[in-house]
Amino acid sequence: GIKIEESQETAPRIEQPASSVDPLRLILLLLDPSSRRFELLQLEFDASRAHVIDVLNQIPLTATEDTLRNKQYRGLCNRAGTEMFKDGLLSECNIEDGVLVAIPRGLTSQESAKLASPILGDPKVLATFDEPEKQK
Numbered sequence: 001g002i003k004i005e006e007s008q009e010t011a012p013r014i015e016q017p018a019s020s021v022d023p024l025r026l027i028l029l030l031l032d033p034s035s036r037r038f039e040l041l042q043l044e045f046d047a048s049r050a051h052v053i054d055v056l057n058q059i060p061l062t063a064t065e066d067t068l069r070n071k072q073y074r075g076l077c078n079r080a081g082t083e084m085f086k087d088g089l090l091s092e093c094n095i096e097d098g099v100l101v102a103i104p105r106g107l108t109s110q111e112s113a114k115l116a117s118p119i120l121g122d123p124k125v126l127a128t129f130d131e132p133e134k135q136k
Helices: 002-018 052-062 109-120
Strands: 024-032 037-045 073-077 099-104
Touching (some): 024 052, 024 109, 052 099
Antiparallel strands (some): 073 099
16 A cells, blocks of 8 residues: 555656746836836746747737837846846846836836836835746
8 A cells, every 4th residue: 555655646746847837927017208108017938948039029919008019129127227138038037026127229228227116116006916926
């Protein structure tokens, strides 16, 4: 009886590596400085496979606000204004709190982070989302 119990215990462990990795949940802030509109998107990616460009490619497919959906974004940055390389893997990016800012064409990452600061600093804004898990 003991050997059967052991094999029953190990069966789920063997299946675990085959299951998909826990997805990286991101909150992406889209900004339009001229109209002062913004939108927050909640997205999920496989951080070990997805690149920064994959996040940018989701904007026209996911954004609901026309102004923001049709805007050209040149990259992503974190709250501190650190820009991510477009071909970089998400797993290699510094995304401490799961929040990224899309950088509109014509702005620097620092300018985008500065514009994002009052929005992301408002506790009511991010409270509408489940808290993204802290990344290492």
